[in-house]
Amino acid sequence: MTYGVKLHVTGDFACFTRPEMKVERVSYDVMTPSAARGILEAIHWKPAIRWIVTTINVLKPIRFQSIRRNEVGHKVPAVSIKRAMNSGSLADLALFVEEDRQQRAATVLVDVAYVIEARFEMTPKASAEDNEGKHLDTFKRRARKGQCFHQPCLGTREFPARFRLVEAGEAICAPIKETRSLGFMLYDIDHERDRASLFFRAKLQDGVLQVPSPDSAQIRR
Amino acid sequence: MTTVSHRFDFVLLFDVTNGNPNGDPDAGNLPRLDPETSHGLVTDVCIKRKIRNYAEIAKHGQPGYAIYVEEGAILNEKHREAYNAVRLDDRKVSKGDGKLNPRDTLELNKLRDFMCANFFDVRTFGAVMSTGVNCGQVRGPVQLSFAQSIEPVVPLELSITRMAATNEADKKQKEGTSDDRRTENRTMGRKHIVPYGLYRAHGFVSANLAERTGFSETDIAFLWEALRNMFEHDRSAARGEMATRKLVAFEHDNALGRAPAHDLFALVVVQRKNGIEAYDIDDHRLDNLPPARRFADYRVTIKRDSVPDGVIIHELL
DSSP, rough: OOOOOEEEEEEEEEEOOOTTTTTTTBOOOSOOHHHHHHHHHHHHTTTTTEEEEEEEEEEEEOOEEEEEEEEEEOOOOHHHHHHHHHHHHOOOOOTTTTGGEEEEEEEEEEEEEEEEEEEEEETOOTTTOOOOOHHHHHHHHHHHOOOOSOOOOOOSTTTOOEEEEEEETTOOOOOOSSOEEEEEEEEEETTTTEEEEEEEEEEEEETTOOOOOOTTTTTBB | OOOOOOEEEEEEEEEEEEEEEEGGGGGTEEOOTTTTOOEEEEHHHHHHHHHHHHHHHHHOTTTTTSSSSSSOOOOOOOOTTTHHHHHHHHHHHTTSSSOOOSSSHHHHHHHHHHHHBBBBBHHHEEEBBBOOOOEEEOOOOOOOOOOOEEOOOOOOOEEEESOOOOHHHHHHHHHSSSSSSTTTEEEEEEEEEEEEEEEEEEEEEHHHHHHHHHHHHHHHHHHHHHHHHHGGGOTTTTOOOOEEEEEEEEEESSSSSSSSSHHHTTTEEEEEEEEEEEOOOOOOGGSSSSOOOOOEEEEEEOOOGOOTTTTEEEOOO
């Protein structure tokens, strides 16, 4: 059992997209455990460890805003890359914005601040020189200095996250006074089993979202 | 070619004079506004489009600098001989549910490397490939945030007229309304402008992701060039006058970085000028000042003395 870490993250915008509203994106009211894990992994991660988010504290009122943007409707088809590789010509390997334009609105969160509480476990990939203390220290050292593998983001990459480590015993500002059910929320993506979505019943209790542990019966598979 | 091995965080300041920097499709193409603060917004994708367009102009036809997400048609589009030559292969792989997955990770990596090596925008911003293996995502090293105006902007709506009608019906409608032949066919239009706005965007370059996509030292030099010059080749009736005014990059001496990005961004301070004095943006004395109408109404300072160890400031413009 390792000691947990606390990370304070803030940003001007955030979009934790609901899986049922992906096209015209609508954000969840609160950061999902999966997004929180992504932020921690952007700072420090190795295959030897697995981050487990335990609590998400919401420090600012939940507010939304709508933004509509021109987006491209398609992804890159692998087969056309193969074709270009074989024929040695890039001529057919372009995506024309005008022919493939979609205007999509996104309902995003504005001015957010959270404190993520998390711990990590060792995975079967851990070797002899991997120990919990080492990874814990590495994470803390990086978070203190503002170091990261890549700049963490709040749901999508256009919304960068500012982060700082909350030291042991440091007082954080109180979470918002809000208690309500958030309904079913995405817990994480199960990368072991064909990337299935896992859900749990999220509840905000005085601005605090308690996240069940990965093996808990509360997680719907 | 060496990939970028240091982390960068950068601040981009650009301004618009009597133009619309980024229209909002939700609001009849009005300049984008944050409805709560009236600050102007320019989306990240808007800036990325301009970088891509600049790359297309500046590096036209150079190997390794093709643009995947293109605007408009290619003029020198090849005939589809090459396409037909591999059609047989195409039929073979298009069996199944129409979704195509590479056979294994090795092949997936080959596809990714090919895309990164040939396309500047894939190497820089990344791309999503619908390959079904781990989403086949290329995460690009360069990340851009929304640009926000330093102060609230008040967009103007201008009515404009045209001395011609679009079609016969338009003309018929107007017939007999005026005894002047010249104004009989006149139609009205609308234009939205921001009289003046100074916008600030933040960006990030991750050395760790640069290593994966092969984003090189040459590429980052070209990225700075594109950020400096992208508005020079983006003139149009809607844009008015736009210009990059300041580009400051913070280079850390390692891949992980030496300081939080937000601390570094705070070293670039924009203030409003009044004569020889400069006020902070939240200073109440600004309330009685006339609105800013040119870049000279602002003062940009870089607090060089409080830069953390291991961080170098590059004032690229």
